[in-house]
Structures are given as C-alpha cells and as structure tokens.
Amino acid sequence: MSIANPLRFRRVLLRPLVPILLVLLLLSVGCDDRRTAPPQGTVYSYANGCYAIEVFDDEEGVRYISVGQSQDKFAFTAKTFETATPFHLRASDLGTYLLYDAKRYYFTATQNADKWVFNRxxxxTSAQDKLDEKYKSPAEWTLQVSERDPKRFQLLHYATGRFLSTSGLTDDKTKAAIITLHPTKGCTSYPELSVDATGTVRSKKWDDGAVYGIAEIHSHLMTNHGFGGGGIFHGSPFHRLGVQHALPDCSRSHGEEGRRDVMGxxxxQSKDFDMNSLLPIAANGEVPEFNHFTAGYPKFTEWPNTWRRSTHQTMYxxxxxxxxxxxxxxxxxxxTGNSAMCQLTLAVKAQKTMYSCNDMxxxxxxxxxxxxxxxxxxxxSGGPGKGWLRIVTTPKDARDVINQGKMALVLGIEISNLFDCFLNPPEGFKACTTEQVKAKLDHYHKRGVRVLFPVHKFDNGFSAGDGHRxxxxxxxxxxxxxxSSFVKDCVGISTSFDKGDVIFGGLNKPRDAYNTKAPADMSGFVDDPIAALAPFLSDIRAPKLEGKYCQKHGLTxxxxxxxxxxMKKGMIVDIAHLPQKALSEAYKLLEKNNYPATKTHGDSNDGRLYALGGMTGTKLDRxxxxxxGSMGTSLANSVALAKKKGAYPAEALSFDLNGFAGGPRPRFGEDSKCKTEQKKPITYPFKSYSGQVTFTQPQLGERKVDFNKEGMIHIGLLPELIEDARRDGVTDKQLEPLFRSAEAYIRLWEKAEARAKELSK
Incomplete structure (x- = not known):
C-alpha cells in the first residue's frame, strides 16, 4: 500500500497514545504534586520555627513526615500538609537541627539490622552520658541545599553522614529526598532558660568615643572540659542537645547526695585534706557524708551557686x-583544669573521665x-555573625564588636603544665626546649589565644607554682x-597565694636547684594512690610550719x-599566679620593655602595674x-590609684567564676556575712545602667531567685549586683569607670601590640 504522506500517517497513529505516554512518564518519576514552596531562607534561618516537613522522592512522590501507626516511629505516610506532624526546629549548630514534635519527641534515624528505622x-543520650567524646546523637540533622533542586533542601544525618530518603538513609546525594519546609502551627517550644529582661541592646559609646561596657578579665566558661571532661566539674555553658543536657542532675557524675564530688x-566545706580523710574516700570512692543536693534543670535545688558549689557551672x-x-x-x-586533681579523683575511683587528665x-x-x-x-540567632557574642583576636576586632553592641570574647589559658612543660616530665614527655616553646606559642596564637598565665598552681618548666597552701x-x-621549697627569705611583694604558714610542714624540704631529679616517683598514683603516698606518710602527717613563708624559686x-x-607577639601576660620571687622578676622584665600586663588576682603592687598601663580586677563591696555609696569604695580606690599612676581611669571585674574562687554572697538573710544592718534590697523591675533594658526577677527553671538572700549565684545576676550598689547610693558617675573597663582593656591590648612591633625590630 502506498501512503501519500508518511509523516502525517505517523501523527495520526500516535495521537491516541499521547495521554498514555504522559501517564507512564509521570509514573516513572513519581507524582510531583508538591505544594508551592514558600520563600526558602538560608539553611540557618529556620532556628526555633515551626514547620511541616515535605519529602519528595522520585518513586514515592510527595509525602510528609508524620507519626507512624505504632506511635514510637515516624513514617512518610502523610499525603497532605494538614496531616503532617509539626516540628519545632531547634538549632544544635549552624544549619543543624533537632526535629522536635508537639508531644516532645525527636525524629531520629538508627539502623536495625539492614533496615533504617525512624524512631520517635x-x-x-549525649556523649557525656556515654563518656564517649566521639558519640553523636542520631537526632541531629544538617539542612543543605538540594543537589537536585537549588530552591529546596536535603537533610544530612549528623551522626552517620548519610542523606535522608523515604526508604532510609543513603550515601548517594542523587537519591536524597527533596525537602520543603512549610511554616505551620501547633509546635511545642524547645526547653530553655529565660533571661527575664525586656529591651534591645543598641550600639553605644561614651561621649569621648570610648567603647561602652564592662570587662570581666578572668573567667572560665569551659571548666567542664578541664579535668578529663567527665563530670568532675559539672555542667556546660551550652549543649548541642539543649539545657536539659547542659545542666542535668549531677548525680550522673557526682553520685547520690553528691558523695562522689570529692573536689567539691x-x-x-573547707575540709582539711589529709591522709585520714583520704583513706575512707579511697576505700569507697565517695565521701562519708551527705555532700550536696544534685537536682539540675529544671529544679536547681542547690546549684548553681558561685560561693557555695564550686564544682558546678555558673555561666550557662x-x-x-x-x-x-x-x-x-x-x-x-x-x-583551665588541673591534672593532679583529676588524677586524684580517678585514683580514688570517685569518677571517670572522657579523655586524658593532661592539662593541654x-x-x-x-x-x-x-x-x-x-x-x-x-x-x-539565625546564622553566622548574627549572635551577640564574637571571639576576637585583635584589639581592633574587640573595639568593632563592642561598637556593634555585641560582646567580645578573648581566649586565654590558665593551666599548671602549660604547653606540657613539666618540671619533672612524666613518661612520654621530655623537658621543653626554647624551640618547642616558640612553636607551641605560634600554634596557640594561631588558634586565637591571646592571654597566658606562665604558671598556675604547680611548679612547671617556667616557674615555681603560685605557692597556694x-x-x-x-x-x-x-x-x-x-x-615544697618554702623559705622565710622573701622578696616581700604582694601576692594572693605565696604567703603565710605551710600546711604540710613535712613536705617542705627546700632544694637549692629548682630543676633537679625528683625524689618521689608518682607514676603509679592513679593506679594505687595509697601505695604511692605510703612511703611519705610521716611527712604528710607532720604538723604545719607557722610563719611568713614564700617560694624559694622564681622564673626559670x-x-x-x-x-x-x-611580648614579641603582643600577647597579654597575666602575672597573678607568679610566686613572690617570679613576680618580682617578671616586673623587672616588663618594666625594662615598658610592656603592660594583667594581674587578675590581688592588688596592683602599689600602682606598679598601673604605671605600665596594666590592669587588675576589682569588685563591688558586698x-x-x-x-x-560605701559599696563602691573598692572600685573608687582602685580607679584613684590607676589615675595617679597615669593609667586609664577604669577598672574591670575579675570574678574567676568556675575557677573555685567563690562569688558575691548575699547582703541579707542567714547566708549574709555583713556585720551591720543592711537596707534597701533589690526590688523589681529595674532598668540597666544604660537604660536600654528592664530586668524582672530572675527565674531559674521552676523556681524564682532571690538575689537579696542568695547573692550572685550565677553570672546572669550581674545586673542585680550593679543595681544593689546603686540602691546603696553608688552614683552612676562613680560606676562609670566600671563601664569604661572594656575601653581600658582594649587600650592595654593596643599598647601591647604597639610594643610588640618595637620589640620585634
């Protein structure tokens, strides 16, 4: 048969097949009946929002995450937006979220045999619960731009590094489900503590251009990462999984009634530490009596408390x-941390650690x-750089950050065995050399560290210890x-620690040369503390030596x-823990080079520190x-001396919170140490010094905090501490030097950098 127009014939033949072909095509790629995507933000912009999660898969088409039939699983069975489970997206890191449903359950992924299960x-469980620093929660999901649709997303499972698909998790990006987040209602807010304040911090300067604000120049936010990270110090300033994991009941590590909190x-309780007190602890791994209540979030029965519970977090x-x-x-x-105290706690088997007790x-x-x-x-806060806190590495950075109305964080190190430069190196270490010290200094400078204590509590390769008794x-x-090497031939310079009686008199056997072979082998202390100390029992039990003793040795x-x-790097030396001889030597070195320093414990040595452009820490009298106005006396005296010595007329705070140094006690009630009748307690509401923020009575989980009778139990009560002084009659003009202390610290730092340029020529 002859066909006049073959092309037309094929069109006629195929026309009835077109609908069938279209259906087959749609079936082959899944039914794409997705809702119109709302304007999609960045991967960071969904924090603390409420969303229905649409999941598109080539084979399954459009689904929504919803609660499964068994209620203990999640499934991809919801086919409409209205039947989807609403999730609160709680950020655990930048772009990473916990998916938290209205009934307070988490969307997680775990593998059961060869099958992936989405458990509810x-x-x-956290890494701290498991004492495994490598553990990652199966509840965290990283939001990424989809490989297949740049206007939508995909979810990466944080614990496994695999992508979410409707059939489980996959290593193949091209098989990752395409995610759309639809704003919805019906979510439950994630647990969190309140700030109990209203108002907005706005950029503010003094009339002369100085930055506005208080400097706190000695703090320890991360003490929980010292002491082996296991819980010797309890509580974190934050946790990826939230407040319930940052500040949980401390019985996990401190035991029932806090009996395993040996350090605390x-x-x-100011207990004398001797062999008689150590023996029952070593035998049982716990103290012989009630120590403290353990409840954390949300009850907080006894902690945080800066002046009563030193082994618990006060700077969430x-x-x-x-x-x-x-x-x-x-x-x-x-x-910070302390390897010897960590080893002692391990030795008596009171607690476990997550990693080495090593200081570094x-x-x-x-x-x-x-x-x-x-x-x-x-x-x-919604993405990189949007938060109120920034780590700074130069004084210019600090000035810029503060002028933006944010808070600058400067990194430092306060540790006994700095850079692993031991006086008596343990197995696996050698005595530090000049080249190694320079290399370590370079390394930590690159990591952002700008402040160092050459020595802390114990003798090290740089100096004798601070002389703390x-x-x-x-x-x-x-x-x-x-x-110990305590003698009575002292320089006489003022220090906070190197002075007075020697408590363990029998352990004081001064040596002529500082760096000699150690007479005692303590390598077996962790395995058997009693056996390690047994040869020295008579020395340990000997009576104290009374008198004006000090460390015999100074800087090496x-x-x-x-x-x-x-000094060549423009770093800030904190000389607060140098013993008398070393402090005197350090001053000579600093003065020779006209270089400023900080001394965040104790006084300014009659203004000697101020004359260099340095700073001490002050306090508001309690x-x-x-x-x-009498509660501003200490501040006024410090500022007057600084001004007399030509320093910038300001003084910073130096609480040493989380550093076993205590904190401001209450003025009223049974825990007050005030000897005279106190008047004019705090009442609410009150305004901040700047007038930008109004504070209401602080809530601590389920309970109210009474600053008047509890004191500054955590850093968040700093506004009350300032208001307390104002109620006493300390004027805003008298408080101004405190609110100029950030400027003073930046000027100190600027001088250090300027001198570094000269010293490096």
Whole structure:
C-alpha cells in the first residue's frame, strides 16, 4: 500500500497514545504534586520555627513526615500538609537541627539490622552520658541545599553522614529526598532558660568615643572540659542537645547526695585534706557524708551557686546573655583544669573521665568548645555573625564588636603544665626546649589565644607554682614528685597565694636547684594512690610550719623566654599566679620593655602595674557600712590609684567564676556575712545602667531567685549586683569607670601590640 504522506500517517497513529505516554512518564518519576514552596531562607534561618516537613522522592512522590501507626516511629505516610506532624526546629549548630514534635519527641534515624528505622524518642543520650567524646546523637540533622533542586533542601544525618530518603538513609546525594519546609502551627517550644529582661541592646559609646561596657578579665566558661571532661566539674555553658543536657542532675557524675564530688567536698566545706580523710574516700570512692543536693534543670535545688558549689557551672550561655544585657561587653575566657586533681579523683575511683587528665588536652577541648559556643549562639540567632557574642583576636576586632553592641570574647589559658612543660616530665614527655616553646606559642596564637598565665598552681618548666597552701601543696608533690621549697627569705611583694604558714610542714624540704631529679616517683598514683603516698606518710602527717613563708624559686630561663616571646607577639601576660620571687622578676622584665600586663588576682603592687598601663580586677563591696555609696569604695580606690599612676581611669571585674574562687554572697538573710544592718534590697523591675533594658526577677527553671538572700549565684545576676550598689547610693558617675573597663582593656591590648612591633625590630 502506498501512503501519500508518511509523516502525517505517523501523527495520526500516535495521537491516541499521547495521554498514555504522559501517564507512564509521570509514573516513572513519581507524582510531583508538591505544594508551592514558600520563600526558602538560608539553611540557618529556620532556628526555633515551626514547620511541616515535605519529602519528595522520585518513586514515592510527595509525602510528609508524620507519626507512624505504632506511635514510637515516624513514617512518610502523610499525603497532605494538614496531616503532617509539626516540628519545632531547634538549632544544635549552624544549619543543624533537632526535629522536635508537639508531644516532645525527636525524629531520629538508627539502623536495625539492614533496615533504617525512624524512631520517635522522648529522651536523648549525649556523649557525656556515654563518656564517649566521639558519640553523636542520631537526632541531629544538617539542612543543605538540594543537589537536585537549588530552591529546596536535603537533610544530612549528623551522626552517620548519610542523606535522608523515604526508604532510609543513603550515601548517594542523587537519591536524597527533596525537602520543603512549610511554616505551620501547633509546635511545642524547645526547653530553655529565660533571661527575664525586656529591651534591645543598641550600639553605644561614651561621649569621648570610648567603647561602652564592662570587662570581666578572668573567667572560665569551659571548666567542664578541664579535668578529663567527665563530670568532675559539672555542667556546660551550652549543649548541642539543649539545657536539659547542659545542666542535668549531677548525680550522673557526682553520685547520690553528691558523695562522689570529692573536689567539691574539700573546696566547698573547707575540709582539711589529709591522709585520714583520704583513706575512707579511697576505700569507697565517695565521701562519708551527705555532700550536696544534685537536682539540675529544671529544679536547681542547690546549684548553681558561685560561693557555695564550686564544682558546678555558673555561666550557662543564657545567664551570660543576661549579664550582657546588663552591660558586660568583654570577657577573657581562660581554658583551665588541673591534672593532679583529676588524677586524684580517678585514683580514688570517685569518677571517670572522657579523655586524658593532661592539662593541654583540656585546653584543646576548651578552645574547641569556645568556638562551638560562638557558633551555637549564632545558630539560635539565625546564622553566622548574627549572635551577640564574637571571639576576637585583635584589639581592633574587640573595639568593632563592642561598637556593634555585641560582646567580645578573648581566649586565654590558665593551666599548671602549660604547653606540657613539666618540671619533672612524666613518661612520654621530655623537658621543653626554647624551640618547642616558640612553636607551641605560634600554634596557640594561631588558634586565637591571646592571654597566658606562665604558671598556675604547680611548679612547671617556667616557674615555681603560685605557692597556694593546703591541698595544693600535696597536689604539687603528686604532680612533680618534688617536695615544697618554702623559705622565710622573701622578696616581700604582694601576692594572693605565696604567703603565710605551710600546711604540710613535712613536705617542705627546700632544694637549692629548682630543676633537679625528683625524689618521689608518682607514676603509679592513679593506679594505687595509697601505695604511692605510703612511703611519705610521716611527712604528710607532720604538723604545719607557722610563719611568713614564700617560694624559694622564681622564673626559670625558659620562663623568661616565654614572657619575652609573648611580648614579641603582643600577647597579654597575666602575672597573678607568679610566686613572690617570679613576680618580682617578671616586673623587672616588663618594666625594662615598658610592656603592660594583667594581674587578675590581688592588688596592683602599689600602682606598679598601673604605671605600665596594666590592669587588675576589682569588685563591688558586698556590705554597706551605712554611709551612702560605701559599696563602691573598692572600685573608687582602685580607679584613684590607676589615675595617679597615669593609667586609664577604669577598672574591670575579675570574678574567676568556675575557677573555685567563690562569688558575691548575699547582703541579707542567714547566708549574709555583713556585720551591720543592711537596707534597701533589690526590688523589681529595674532598668540597666544604660537604660536600654528592664530586668524582672530572675527565674531559674521552676523556681524564682532571690538575689537579696542568695547573692550572685550565677553570672546572669550581674545586673542585680550593679543595681544593689546603686540602691546603696553608688552614683552612676562613680560606676562609670566600671563601664569604661572594656575601653581600658582594649587600650592595654593596643599598647601591647604597639610594643610588640618595637620589640620585634
């Protein structure tokens, strides 16, 4: 048969097949009946919002995540927006979220045999619960731009690094489900603490152009990462999984009634540490009596408490935010810990750690955590740089950040065995060399560290320890294997620690040369503390030595090198923990180079520090003597001396919170130490010093905080501390030097950088 127009014939033949072909085509790619996508933000902009989660898969088409039939699982069975489960998206990091449903369950993914299961879990487990720093929660999901649709998203499972699909998790990006987040209602807010304040912080300067705000120049946000990270110090300033994991009941590590909190037992109750007290603890791994109540979030029965419970967190990020709202604009965050105290707790089997007790291991974890905190606050605020806290590495950065109305965080290190430069190196370590010290200084400078203490509690390769008496004497013996070297031939310079009686008199056997072979081998202390100390029992039990004793030794040549190299880098030397001889030597070195420093414990040595452009930390007096404004006396005296010595007329705070140093007590009630009748307690509401923020009575989980009778139990009560002074009659003009302390610290830092340029020529 001849066809006149073959092309027309094919069209006629195929026309009836077109609808069938279209249906087959649609079936082959899934039915794309997706709702119109709302304007999609960045992967960071969904924090704390309420969303229905649309999941598109080539095979299954459009589905929504919803509760499964068994109620303990999630499924992709909802076919309409209206039947989808609403999720609160709680940021655990930048772009990473917890998916939290209205009944307070989490969307998680775990593998059961060869099958992926999307469990609906009410309570999460953390790395701290497992004492496994590598553990990642199966409830965290990272939001990414979809590989297949740039206007929508995909979800990466944080724990496994695999992508969400309707059939489970997959390694193949091209098979990842396409995610659309639709705003909805019906969510339950994620648990969190309140700031109990209203108002907005706006950029503010003094009339002369100086930055506005308080500097707190000695703090320890991350002490929980010291001491092996297991829970010797309990509570974190934040946690990826939220407040219930940052500030949980401390019985997990401290045991029932806090009996395994050995450090707290001795620090908080001023118990004498001797062999008689150690023996029952070593036998049972716990103290022999009730120690403290353990309840954390949301009850907070006994902690936080800066002046009563030293081994518990007092600077949770929401408390820090409240202090920021009250005028705190610069903080120096020191990584800290104490390997000997950590080893002691392990030795008596009171607690376990998550990683090594080594001081520098603690430092590295603390620095990592500081950057993670910055990200976490950014994540809650909607993206990188949007939070109220920024880590700064130059004085210019600090000035810029504060002028934006934010808070600058400066990183420092306060640790005994700085850079692993031991006086008596343990197995696996060698004595530090000048080249190693320079290399370590370079390394930590690159990590953002700008402040260092050359020495802390114990003798190290840079200097004799700070001379702190009591348990620290025994700790120094355990740490180095050396006896104490206290003598009465003292320089006489004022220090906070190196003075007075020697408590462990039998352990004091001064040596002529500082760096000699240690007479005691403490390498077996962790395995058997009693056996390690047994040969020295008579020395340990000997009576104290009364008199004006001080450390015999000062800076080592390596210590002089450290300070010199710090000056060349424009870093800030904190001289607060140098013993008398080392402090005197450090002053000579600083004065020779006209270089400023900080001394965040104790006084300014008659203004000697101020003359260099340096700073000490001050306080607001806690008791009124009846004369209006008397609670500002210490601040006024410090500022007057600074001004007399030519320094900038301002003074910073130096609480040393989370550093076993206590905090401001109450003026009223049974816990007050005031000797005269106190009047004019705090009442609410009150306005901040700047007038921008109004504070109401602080809520701590389920209970109200009474500052008048409890004191500054955490950093978030800094606004109350300032208002308390104002109620006493301290004028805003008298408080101005405190709110100029951020400017003073920046000027100190600027001088350090300027001198570094000259010294490096």
């Amino acid at each position: 879990i009410a309570k999460l 037992f001795f620090y908080d 990020y929401k408390w820090l935010e409240r202090a920021y709202l009250g005028g705190l604009r610069l903080m120096v965050q020191h990584a 291991v603690s430092v590295d974890h603390s620095i990592d955590a500081a950057y993670a905190l910055e990200r976490y606050i950014d994540a809650q 009591g348990i620290i004497e025994l700790g120094n013996f355990i740490n180095s294997g050396h006896y 040549p390596l210590g002089t090198t450290l300070i010199t190299e710090m 008791c009124s003597n009846g004369t209006p």
